Amino acid sequence: MSFRRTALVAGVTIASLTLAACGGDGGDDTAAPAPDVAESPEFEPGTAMAEIAEAGTIRVGTKFDQPGFGLENLQGELEGFDVEVAKIIAAELGIAPEDIEWVETPSAVREEVLEGDEVDMVVATYTINEQRDERIDFAGPYYEAGQQIMVAADNDTITGPESFTENPDATVCTVTGSTPSEQIRPYLADPGSQLVLFDEYSQCADALRTGQVDAVTTDNVILLGFVSESDGAFKLVGEQFTEEPYGIGIQQGETAFCEFIHETLRENEDAYVAAWEATAGQVEGTETPELPEFDECD
Amino acid sequence: MDPVLENLDSYVAGFLVSLSIILWSLLGSLLLGLLIAACRVSPVPPLRAFGSFWVTTFRNTPLSVVLFACAFGLPEIGINRSFFFFGVLGLVLYTSAFVSEAVRSGINSVSAGQAEAARSIGLSFGQGLRYVVLPQALRTVVPPLGSVIIAMFKNSAVVGAFGVGGDLWSTGQTLVSARGYETLPIFIGVAIGFLLITLPAGAVLQVIERKVAIAR
Numbered sequence: 001m002s003f004r005r006t007a008l009v010a011g012v013t014i015a016s017l018t019l020a021a022c023g024g025d026g027g028d029d030t031a032a033p034a035p036d037v038a039e040s041p042e043f044e045p046g047t048a049m050a051e052i053a054e055a056g057t058i059r060v061g062t063k064f065d066q067p068g069f070g071l072e073n074l075q076g077e078l079e080g081f082d083v084e085v086a087k088i089i090a091a092e093l094g095i096a097p098e099d100i101e102w103v104e105t106p107s108a109v110r111e112e113v114l115e116g117d118e119v120d121m122v123v124a125t126y127t128i129n130e131q132r133d134e135r136i137d138f139a140g141p142y143y144e145a146g147q148q149i150m151v152a153a154d155n156d157t158i159t160g161p162e163s164f165t166e167n168p169d170a171t172v173c174t175v176t177g178s179t180p181s182e183q184i185r186p187y188l189a190d191p192g193s194q195l196v197l198f199d200e201y202s203q204c205a206d207a208l209r210t211g212q213v214d215a216v217t218t219d220n221v222i223l224l225g226f227v228s229e230s231d232g233a234f235k236l237v238g239e240q241f242t243e244e245p246y247g248i249g250i251q252q253g254e255t256a257f258c259e260f261i262h263e264t265l266r267e268n269e270d271a272y273v274a275a276w277e278a279t280a281g282q283v284e285g286t287e288t289p290e291l292p293e294f295d296e297c298d
Numbered sequence: 299m300d301p302v303l304e305n306l307d308s309y310v311a312g313f314l315v316s317l318s319i320i321l322w323s324l325l326g327s328l329l330l331g332l333l334i335a336a337c338r339v340s341p342v343p344p345l346r347a348f349g350s351f352w353v354t355t356f357r358n359t360p361l362s363v364v365l366f367a368c369a370f371g372l373p374e375i376g377i378n379r380s381f382f383f384f385g386v387l388g389l390v391l392y393t394s395a396f397v398s399e400a401v402r403s404g405i406n407s408v409s410a411g412q413a414e415a416a417r418s419i420g421l422s423f424g425q426g427l428r429y430v431v432l433p434q435a436l437r438t439v440v441p442p443l444g445s446v447i448i449a450m451f452k453n454s455a456v457v458g459a460f461g462v463g464g465d466l467w468s469t470g471q472t473l474v475s476a477r478g479y480e481t482l483p484i485f486i487g488v489a490i491g492f493l494l495i496t497l498p499a500g501a502v503l504q505v506i507e508r509k510v511a512i513a514r
Binding site: 106107108110111112129131132134135173176177178179181182191192193195196197198199203206207210211212 | 311315369370373374378380381458459460461462463464468471472474475476477478479480481
């Protein structure tokens with residue numbers, strides 16, 4: 001019975017996202033306008049760009065289960081902001097969207113696939129941090145998210161992360177091995193009993209609905225997706241209390257590739273905005289981002 | 299093995315959570331398993347049917363499904379307990395079916411004459427089971443029961459995926475994907491943690507087996 005329910009929830013989630021994406025312009029496609037593919041671009045020999053352009057295909061790591069950013073829909077196609085950003089970069093390398101080779105990269109394997117040269121880049125709600133930067137390089141950030149708290153609409157006791165120190169009985173759910181699970185720890189009186197971890201955010205949302213947990217925390221863009229699906233059952237509380245700059249992971253030492261990605265994003269800001277508005281921007285309450293200031297490539 | 303040593307405190311915390319899952323589940327599944335085994339060999343047909351139903355259900359359902367039903371199904375019908383409780387409950391329901399079968403095989407190995415003799419000196423079914431049959435059966439049952447128990451210890455890692463925060467396995471998971479350590483040394487550390495539980499348990503079981511074994 002529970003299994004059927006989950007399948008149902010998953011189905012409804014995907015269906016509502018698809019509907020949301022279709023709404024407004026009455027179009028039949030959820031994707032952003034296809035970027036113009038560069039014709040036979042020239043690159044300095046020996047660079048990652050030259051190799052990728054030569055191969056005629058780019059291997060991109062992304063998530064397949066992150067609504068708004070990288071989600072595999074029922075037709076088996078990928079949709080989301082990360083997916084569109086990858087398409088913009090691929091187009092500048094002369095690679096059409098259908099020639100991109102997508103590789104599923106859940107959080108735990110993102111450094112490994114880059115180190116093992118299984119992908120050319122990872123665009124997967126990938127927060128830039130120092131520890132990861134030691135193993136791989138980041139281009140970007142291309143988006144600034146921030147962690148926030150989601151609670152049931154009738155909950156008045158939890159007003160922000162500080163509430164967990166004051167209410168040692170309150171529980172908060174997030175995903176195993178995620179950055180949010182680490183960032184919320186300092187706010188908890190007893191992480192052992194207050195922190196509930198699952199594999200997916202949808203399980204956290206389920207636990208919040210049945211009252212098993214008091215709150216769910218992760219990046220605001222993901223939470224907004226759940227709030228808009230919940231029909232008024234959930235709400236966000238407090239301000240965002242972290243900054244999560246999403247970067248594009250590339251192999252260590254690919255400085256030229258990093259600079260190329262920066263240049264590509266700067267030159268395609270219109271496509272970037274269009275990509276947002278066709279995907280994560282469909283969720284009520286989100287704001288269209290401007291391209292953030294890039295970090296140094298080194 | 300630097301990443302393991304750097305995070306020794308996380309490992310110890312995870313180890314303790316896993317250990318308490320294991321001890322509660324061990325207690326629960328041994329008691330429940332014994333009870334179900336008693337049902338399965340009892341002379342009362344409804345009890346026998348109940349025992350068979352239990353074993354058939356829980357032995358043939360994957361552990362992850364049982365845990366899922368506990369963690370997500372029970373709250374759905376208004377039962378709200380901690381995920382630690384649901385995790386242990388799922389593990390107990392699942393393991394008890396295997397414990398029951400191991401115990402039943404032991405009971406079957408005691409010759410029917412023993413039970414008949416117990417009846418003939420005026421013991422009831424329960425008394426006969428308690429004083430005559432089970433003491434002999436449990437001796438035979440140490441090796442198969444040992445395998446079931448060790449399997450349960452390892453299965454406790456699955457509980458970490460159902461909301462129980464901070465057990466050994468999810469500690470490793472956190473170290474790898476949130477804090478960016480390399481997978482191999484971290485999970486070797488997790489494996490060592492489990493070996494610290496399973497190897498002594500195996501040794502204890504062997505001692506018990508040597509002590510109580512009977513030659514037939």
